Amino acid sequence: MVRNPPPPRPEASGPAADERRGQILAAASRLFRSRGLGGTGMREIAAEAGMTAGNLYYYFGSKDDLLAFCQEVSLADLNALARRAVAHAARADARLHWLLVGHVRVLNELHPGSLAHLEIEALPEARRQPLLARRKAYEHAFHQLIDAGVAAGVFRPVDASLATLALLGAVNWTVRWFDASGRMHADEVGREFADLLVRGLLAPGVELETLADDALSADAPPEALEP
Amino acid sequence: MVRNPPPPRPEASGPAADERRGQILAAASRLFRSRGLGGTGMREIAAEAGMTAGNLYYYFGSKDDLLAFCQEVSLADLNALARRAVAHAARADARLHWLLVGHVRVLNELHPGSLAHLEIEALPEARRQPLLARRKAYEHAFHQLIDAGVAAGVFRPVDASLATLALLGAVNWTVRWFDASGRMHADEVGREFADLLVRGLLAPGVELETLADDALSADAPPEALEP
DNA sequence: CAGGATATTGAACGATGGTTCGAAACCCTC
DNA sequence: GAGGGTTTCGAACCATCGTTCAATATCCTG
Known part of the structure; x- marks a missing residue:
């Protein structure tokens, strides 16, 4: 029985x-x-x-519950950002730049020191799947923006998957060293990083365009997050 | 007594x-x-x-011994690379590009999955100091190369410390996802990454120069490593 | 083949980790 | 202030972890 x-x-x-x-x-x-x-x-x-x-x-x-929750929250905020970037009407480089700045801020300012989607491997298999799906969705947004830029001739032709990993690596790494009491604010770091990374994608002769970064998702858009 | x-x-x-x-x-x-x-x-x-x-x-x-050894080996190889890059006569962008490719290869090909200098925080204070010194030396090489490029007008003016962290973040992150049995080899990934990252530093109108990447430090230069 | 140095084992110890649980404390409302 | 739900504590449990050690196997050398 x-x-x-x-x-x-x-x-x-x-x-x-x-x-x-x-x-x-x-x-x-x-x-x-x-x-x-x-x-x-x-x-x-x-x-x-x-x-x-x-x-x-x-x-x-359990500790796994706590860890999973930790990552869900960060990923939800990141995905909210990404959706706004993808939906925005501006040029691809400007949108990607904006998203990168937001990413750095979410990780270091909104959820200070959050591991975000950084340590999914530490979770048991069952927990991983939904988080991996969300991470994949997030990476897909980068992929889309990069492809859009390439198609528009704003970016040089690159392997979008690889470029995504390069950008995410640089910005994710910030949680290792960023110090809120240091000389720079999260948004300043974010801008410098985004400048460097997006410039690395630009096609020759194209000038970088940027968007003004606005408030973080804490008091952000009216649309609801996904369930 | x-x-x-x-x-x-x-x-x-x-x-x-x-x-x-x-x-x-x-x-x-x-x-x-x-x-x-x-x-x-x-x-x-x-x-x-x-x-x-x-x-x-x-x-x-002890486990700490093992961990420290793990990191010493990787850092020694990286620093050997860095010394060659700094001493080389080529233009700053070419040297930085070469160093980045080597970095990706050392981490993913020579010491697959090595944590390198990635987890120094996990060690007790006493062990950290010498490793931090070596890491600092390594970062200093990047700092030097970037400053040299800026001075030569090859790179746009950037915060060299911040740029160093961006580049290292991107390449260090590769150990999280790089798969030796995947579609790309470490040196291909390294080149794509280095292209993107170094281009992000170039001053407007400057064309990227590169160096041929040679054998890895396993069978490398005759000069001895430091003791 | 003897015998010592070199390697390897497997069982055990103490500490720490995540986790459980019954009881106490707190906070409302009636 | 009695009573019920909510929240918090603190001790205990059990698995696991890093680590030690005496005993054994393996290898080389004379």
């Missing part, structure tokens, strides 16, 4: 719990960044969030 | 042991790559290298 799985432990819900989850996520991100992912324990995360290890499990069923 | 530290346990020496250490390093690198650093245990590394956990300690005094 098959035994029913134990009743799913009651997971906290409601706006208060969501708020708390946000605090935990922030604390975890901070620690993940300085001590590495495997190097930070639940007790440390709890302490950083001003609570007890046992209490953490009232909000997250 | 101060007790003498226990006699330093005999650590294997000789060419045979060095060979074995090389195998272990390769196995460890492979696992670190797929499972992450904190996620791989000594037992797994040992198994991957075809031996027992206890046996590992005949070659490395």
